[in-house]
Amino acid sequence: MTKSNILKDSFQKTAYKLSQHGPRNAGVLQAAFESVDADLESDIYGTGPVIEKFQEKIAAFLGKETAVFFPSGTMAQQAALRIWADEKGNNKIAYHPLSHLEIHEQDALKELQSMEPLLLGTADRLPTLDDIRNLSETVSCILLELPQREIGGQLPSFAELEEISIYCRSNGIRLHLDGARLWEITPYYQKSEKEICALFDSVYVSFYKGLGGIAGAILAGDADFTEVAKIWKRRYGGDLISLYPYIVSADFYFDKRIGKMEQYHEAAKDLACRFNACDGVKTVPEVPVSNMFHVHFEKPAEAVEPILAKIHAETNIGCTSYLHPKPGNACGFELSVGDAIAEIPAELLEQVFEKLGK
Amino acid sequence: MTKSNILKDSFQKTAYKLSQHGPRNAGVLQAAFESVDADLESDIYGTGPVIEKFQEKIAAFLGKETAVFFPSGTMAQQAALRIWADEKGNNKIAYHPLSHLEIHEQDALKELQSMEPLLLGTADRLPTLDDIRNLSETVSCILLELPQREIGGQLPSFAELEEISIYCRSNGIRLHLDGARLWEITPYYQKSEKEICALFDSVYVSFYKGLGGIAGAILAGDADFTEVAKIWKRRYGGDLISLYPYIVSADFYFDKRIGKMEQYHEAAKDLACRFNACDGVKTVPEVPVSNMFHVHFEKPAEAVEPILAKIHAETNIGCTSYLHPKPGNACGFELSVGDAIAEIPAELLEQVFEKLGK
Numbered sequence: 001m002t003k004s005n006i007l008k009d010s011f012q013k014t015a016y017k018l019s020q021h022g023p024r025n026a027g028v029l030q031a032a033f034e035s036v037d038a039d040l041e042s043d044i045y046g047t048g049p050v051i052e053k054f055q056e057k058i059a060a061f062l063g064k065e066t067a068v069f070f071p072s073g074t075m076a077q078q079a080a081l082r083i084w085a086d087e088k089g090n091n092k093i094a095y096h097p098l099s100h101l102e103i104h105e106q107d108a109l110k111e112l113q114s115m116e117p118l119l120l121g122t123a124d125r126l127p128t129l130d131d132i133r134n135l136s137e138t139v140s141c142i143l144l145e146l147p148q149r150e151i152g153g154q155l156p157s158f159a160e161l162e163e164i165s166i167y168c169r170s171n172g173i174r175l176h177l178d179g180a181r182l183w184e185i186t187p188y189y190q191k192s193e194k195e196i197c198a199l200f201d202s203v204y205v206s207f208y209k210g211l212g213g214i215a216g217a218i219l220a221g222d223a224d225f226t227e228v229a230k231i232w233k234r235r236y237g238g239d240l241i242s243l244y245p246y247i248v249s250a251d252f253y254f255d256k257r258i259g260k261m262e263q264y265h266e267a268a269k270d271l272a273c274r275f276n277a278c279d280g281v282k283t284v285p286e287v288p289v290s291n292m293f294h295v296h297f298e299k300p301a302e303a304v305e306p307i308l309a310k311i312h313a314e315t316n317i318g319c320t321s322y323l324h325p326k327p328g329n330a331c332g333f334e335l336s337v338g339d340a341i342a343e344i345p346a347e348l349l350e351q352v353f354e355k356l357g358k
Numbered sequence: 359m360t361k362s363n364i365l366k367d368s369f370q371k372t373a374y375k376l377s378q379h380g381p382r383n384a385g386v387l388q389a390a391f392e393s394v395d396a397d398l399e400s401d402i403y404g405t406g407p408v409i410e411k412f413q414e415k416i417a418a419f420l421g422k423e424t425a426v427f428f429p430s431g432t433m434a435q436q437a438a439l440r441i442w443a444d445e446k447g448n449n450k451i452a453y454h455p456l457s458h459l460e461i462h463e464q465d466a467l468k469e470l471q472s473m474e475p476l477l478l479g480t481a482d483r484l485p486t487l488d489d490i491r492n493l494s495e496t497v498s499c500i501l502l503e504l505p506q507r508e509i510g511g512q513l514p515s516f517a518e519l520e521e522i523s524i525y526c527r528s529n530g531i532r533l534h535l536d537g538a539r540l541w542e543i544t545p546y547y548q549k550s551e552k553e554i555c556a557l558f559d560s561v562y563v564s565f566y567k568g569l570g571g572i573a574g575a576i577l578a579g580d581a582d583f584t585e586v587a588k589i590w591k592r593r594y595g596g597d598l599i600s601l602y603p604y605i606v607s608a609d610f611y612f613d614k615r616i617g618k619m620e621q622y623h624e625a626a627k628d629l630a631c632r633f634n635a636c637d638g639v640k641t642v643p644e645v646p647v648s649n650m651f652h653v654h655f656e657k658p659a660e661a662v663e664p665i666l667a668k669i670h671a672e673t674n675i676g677c678t679s680y681l682h683p684k685p686g687n688a689c690g691f692e693l694s695v696g697d698a699i700a701e702i703p704a705e706l707l708e709q710v711f712e713k714l715g716k
Contacts, residue, residue: 023397023399024399024400024402024599024600025396025397025398025399025400026391026394026395026396026397026398026400026602026606027396027397028400029387029391029602029603030391030394030396033384033387033388033391036384036388037384038383038384038385038388039381039383039384039385040383040384041381041382041383042382042383042384042386042572044382070595071429071595071596071598072595072596072597072598073595074592074594074595074597075594075595075596076595078595105592105593105595106589106592106593107593108592108593108594108595111593112470112471112593112594113470114472208599208600214400214600214603215598215599215600215601231464234432234463234464234466235463235464235465235466235469235470236432236433236466236470236594236595236596237428237429237430237431237432237433237434237436237463237466237594237596238429238430238433238594238595238596239430239432240429240430240573241382241566241573242382242566242572242573243573244384244387245387245572245603245604246603248384
């Protein structure tokens with residue numbers, strides 16, 4: 001057995017987990033459909049009450065005129081960027097070097113869309129207004145991801161966001177929000193989704209991260225924007241005859257968890273504080289600004305794996321199934337707080353940090 | 359109320375339907391998941407037993423090396439054509455003028471892929487080997503749809519298919535099967551899916567037409583083809599974190615209905631025979647070669663709508679919710695036989711044709 005299998009296996013055997021809402025299994029779907037009337041009619045190629053009502057509900061929640069349900073954020077965001085590029089007649093857009101579009105989509109913007117992404121700032125920090133001012137070429141659209149996931153879920157100040165929004169509007173640049181974790185940042189900003197979204201021309205939100213649904217995304221904006229987005233959804237093969245398995249579950253888990261983001265944020269801050277109290281361990285950001293953060297160890301994965309595997313076995317609490325290498329012979333993992341943390345008995349959780357601190 | 363609403367409303371009120379398997383509602387999903395263990399783990403971004411086992415099952419059934427589950431046929435087929443175009447370094451492909459890609463995908467091949475489709479033959483008939491020989495330009499790939507849905511579900515002879523396959527192979531042209539209704543043609547050809555698929559380099563099949571699943575598609579071919587198809591699935595935003603709602607239901611309804619295609623074909627032939635016995639009514643094809651056919655009336659929709667609405671009200675059997683205009687001041691609708699026809703009491707069904715024949 002390789003060392004990484006030791007960590008993964010020990011993680012899978014634990015009864016409790018620090019992250020997420022519980023296992024991703026068929027029970028998640030079954031729970032969402034348990035009280036649904038069998039006669040509930042399927043959506044049909046983007047039409048019908050089940051999809052239209054949910055789109056209206058989320059559009060209103062985000063303070064946008066209209067919304068379109070997509071099977072994935074990948075598809076929704078490519079559509080958004082293409083719409084703004086076509087509007088401006090300029091296929092250049094800009095985003096953070098570690099944007100989902102840059103590192104997780106197999107170069108789709110270039111291979112499928114013939115678009116030219118410019119990178120904003122550097123990979124290790126948030127993009128700033130100066131990065132936008134200093135872009136070497138004119139772009140049609142800027143994509144901001146809030147929080148910036150690949151650097152631990154960091155956020156600019158709300159004041160800087162407002163400045164960026166004003167700058168983009170006065171310079172004819174469309175501003176798109178990658179809001180994969182939008183719900184999760186409202187407690188930190190002390191702003192509603194509406195107040196945040198008002199700074200952006202178009203917004204993508206996800207239903208399977210903080211909300212714990214199965215899959216699916218919403219793209220929201222003005223009516224003329226979403227009308228074209230529906231055409232792109234059809235072109236991408238995302239206009240399925242039936243999306244209701246995702247829509248019904250998205251709605252179910254939205255109602256179940258949208259009010260719990262403050263609780264997740266508080267638990268994340270508490271957890272991060274405990275990790276930071278351990279020698280050779282730190283979190284990024286030091287104080288979480290959402291339900292997520294990264295845990296960094298000052299040792300390489302080979303040294304940390306047996307320590308975590310032992311903690312898994314002794315406490316029955318799973319911290320992580322993997323460790324990614326980090327600069328300086330270090331390693332780390334991502335943690336996103338959901339419902340699972342509340343299941344852990346306090347004295348058991350205490351043991352994790354006692355053992356890790358040694 | 360407009361006339362077309364009269365027809366649609368009268369159709370929706372009927373207890374029995376000539377077409378399909380029953381209503382598309384949440385019950386379809388609930389039935390598929392009723393006996394599924396809640397602990398069944400979700401697929402994760404295209405990996406995990408639930409997706410891998412189903413891909414292997416369908417690949418083996420089609421006699422192909424490997425298979426990839428896609429959310430939609432639109433996405434799967436665009437991926438297939440792009441792979442063959444890239445292989446040949448030639449972005450020209452060819453298909454029937456009424457191919458799904460030409461009329462139902464918002465010009466995705468041109469707008470998203472920058473590909474150049476050539477049209478094979480004319481819209482009112484099947485493409486022939488001569489159409490392929492006479493193409494004005496060299497193409498990387500030819501897409502054949504079996505049966506050709508938009509002309510009532512027609513099929514070439516199996517001998518002609520074999521000739522086309524041989525011609526394409528000896529001329530360096532890839533042959534792709536749009537098998538949206540592949541299962542449905544095996545009784546007519548008296549060939550297995552394997553025997554039909556052996557003539558093609560790549561094959562797309564669907565799970566929500568004759569099989570009556572919720573949505574989803576499989577793209578099958580050699581391992582090096584499907585490896586690249588997975589990259590395109592990611593680029594298109596089809597590599598969802600969880601596709602199991604579609605996969606589990608596809609598997610459930612595949613097992614339930616794959617053995618019933620002969621029954622559907624026989625019922626379609628019987629129904630078509632009865633329509634053809636009515637004055638001013640004919641079916642295309644005259645004798646169905648699958649579970650589907652088109653019903654044509656020699657009168658315009660305005661004249662036929664009240665007749666059908668009356669039959670709906672008097673027999674409690676729904677024939678169609680719509681009528682499309684047809685050349686020569688005529689109109690028609692599509693009929694796809696599934697489980698629903700078997701629910702209809704024989705004497706009630708007889709009344710439909712007695713009334714229609716008057």
